[in-house]
Amino acid sequence: MMQTFDAIIIGSGQAGTPLAFKLAAHKKRVAFIEKKHLGGTCLNVGCTPTKTYVASARRMWDAQHGEELGIHIPDSASADLPKIKARKDDLIQKSVDGITKRITNSEYITFFEGEAHFEGHKIVEVNGAKLTAEEVYINVGGRPFIPNGYEGLPYLTNETLLELGKLPEHLIIVGGSYIGLEFGQMFRRFGSQVTIIEMADTIIAREDKETSIAVQRFMEDEGIAFRLKAECLSADMEEDGTIAAHINCAKEGAVTIKGSHILLAVGRRPNTGRLELNKTGIETDSRGFIPINDYLETNVPGIYALGDCNGKGAFTHTAYNDYEIVAENKLLGKTRKVSDRIPTYGLFVDPPLGRVGMTQKEAMEKGLDILVGHRSMSSIARAKEKGETNGYMSVVVDAKSHKILGATVLGTGGDEIISTFVYAMHAGLSYETLRDSVQPHPTVNELIPTMLGRLSKP
Template identity: 50%
Template sequence: MNRRFDAIIIGAGQAGPSLAGRLTAAGMKVALIERKFVGGTCVNSGCMPTKAMVASAYAAHLARRAGDFGISVGGEITVDMRKVHARAAKVTLDARSGLERWLTSMENCTTLRGHARFIGPHKIEVGGELLSAPRIFINVGGRAARPDMPGIDQVKVLDNTDMVALDQAPRHLIVVGGSYVGLEFAQMFRRFGAEVTVVEKGPRLVSREDEDVSTSIKDILEREGIAIRVDAECIRFEPHGDEIRVGLHCAREPRDVVGSHVLLAVGRRPNTDDLGLDQAEIARDARGYITVDDRLATNVEGVFALGECNGRGAFTHTAYNDFEIVAANLLDGESRRVSDRVQGYALYIDPPLGRAGMSEAEGRKAGLPVLVGTRPMTRVGRAVEKGETLGFMKIVADAETGKILGAAILGPGGDEAIHGVLDAINVGTPYRDLQWAVPIHPTVSELIPTVIGAMHPSG
């Protein structure tokens, strides 16, 4: 028996449920298929549980610093990891339950549990049942990559999903991968009481950022007692009694480090290898990401790919924007494009890094006449008042066109303050216009005009 729908959505991540809401509101009969948890990575093993844990780690850190603010808390500060875990799990469960209730109440939406596979361009098999629709939307997300590294099959290595399930702090956590996911876990578990070592194959942390940003992040983490091992050209794993030895270098010291737990945080891969995409002749690139055009359509008429699986964005907000683009184009007669999206994201260490648009290095690589302005947090009143003066602000602009190219705010509230610049880039505000804004004092954002007023040629 073949059940026919107007649209089929594979995956209930950030784009799926919202798209189901728009399509059913437009009178369509929709099937939404989810093989595991509603909400995708963000709700279940990414943003929500990890940021809940970051909040607990910050509370522990602030409690230890209470004396700096003239506050006495008395006694040793301890962390109850079971309660930390329970709090994060509740945040996840509440969000997931809310989404499930919404989908259940959605008229004309049929939610199916199981693994979906294509058996033709517009035909899907799930749990032995055949479904078909003229429009199919793939929203299957991604998972932690597990490259074939020497000895990796001889030891137990954890990924981000495993980390949010821990209810006790490791004795010594070794984080392999010095980028966004790895650094957030490194700092939070250091604050939970673990010894932490970060191992990075490259010459510096978060290599996509400008070198001054990477250097400042390294300084922030090392001040908290996190060991950073870059240029680790000989990463390998082997059992060491009840613990794990991780190789760092082949010919120089230290050659290895021994820890109780290893987090592998070396990138992501799309969940596209078991969807039967070949049966529908849906194209993928060499890394497995589904190939889409500027409107998120695949090479097969009526089939779209949204979220992390299309390789056009690895964030919750970009997945949601994918939904917005598809819905606007299909239902509202608009012509929205992925290439119009301004890049924005954050690194949730403490203090956080907020990023918008191009970096200085990207602007220079593109051959643009780059202007740059910076200001250390030691000269930002709000940061001084809060006793959080690590980091700095940086804005990049095009000297000829006056366009703001990008910004980095590494400091207290950097993930929020960056939106002033992100919004200005989105609407095309010339950088000089921001110089004459009258921001609120005392805030981090109030220094944006000051930074702009001191801009000078890059390099």
């Protein structure tokens, strides 16, 4: 028997969950489907658990660096991974319980726990039940990408690493980008030996080279080893359970790195493969992402793709913005668009990186006439007072319009400070507006006007 709804939402991530509640608030009958983690990746295996671990790792750093600020801390600090994990699990469970309660209390939401797939045009099947609606919202997220050659190994992903009850003795990480760097630093601070292997000649290759070098340098200072240009990489497990990673094309010849655990952090793929999208006519690209228009609609009218699976941003904040675009356009008559979004994100190593808009490298590759500003954290009074002088801030400005094209803040508070530039760019302000502002002293932010007062050609 076919069940008819006003809307079907597949996936309960950071776009699907608020959309379900918003539609229900407007008295729309919603079929809400989730196969595994109510609340999606961010809540269960992404932002919430990792930033919980990052906070614990920061406490370890504080304990180990008190002497530099005149505080003697006995050499007895250690990471209790089971307790760190228990705190993480408790935070997640409270949030999941809150979502569950709201679903239960809503008369307009029917929840289906199971894996959904299409059976026809706007017909979705889950657990044998067939559902249909004029509007279908796909919010199935993504999963870790597992490259060939690791099938027989007990490898870890960002999800399974968070379930360990014992610290790895030596954690080998394949992938020197955002996930690999965050996990590498936190587990090094917990007490593990860490080696990060990266195919490219720099870590986080999408960033300006200065950023990549700075991050690598301060992570090396903490004892993390890096192996770059490791294109010919393979791994196997020895008889004693040791993981052996083999680099066969390094400049120094064949190299074998032995560790107790191996984390694969080489990217993510969308969870679209099992939806049987062909049965409803939805197109995907070569990587499995669902192409959308500016309003999140697929090539099939009335079917939308939100969050990681549409390839328009692999972040919680972009997924939530997808929800805002759909909800406000649908319910409030607005015309918000994906292309209005200015890309911004953070890398939550310590000190953190905040990024918005273009890098200097991207602007120069586009042939734009630009001005740039730069300020080292080591020249900022507040950073020196805190004893945290790693990193820098920089800005890219259009020389003709004086609009800010992009900014980087790598340093203490960088993940929060970047919002100053985000607000200015969304408002379309000229750089002079920030330059002429009066910021409170003593803060890291107060050096933004100083930096903007010293722009030059790159």
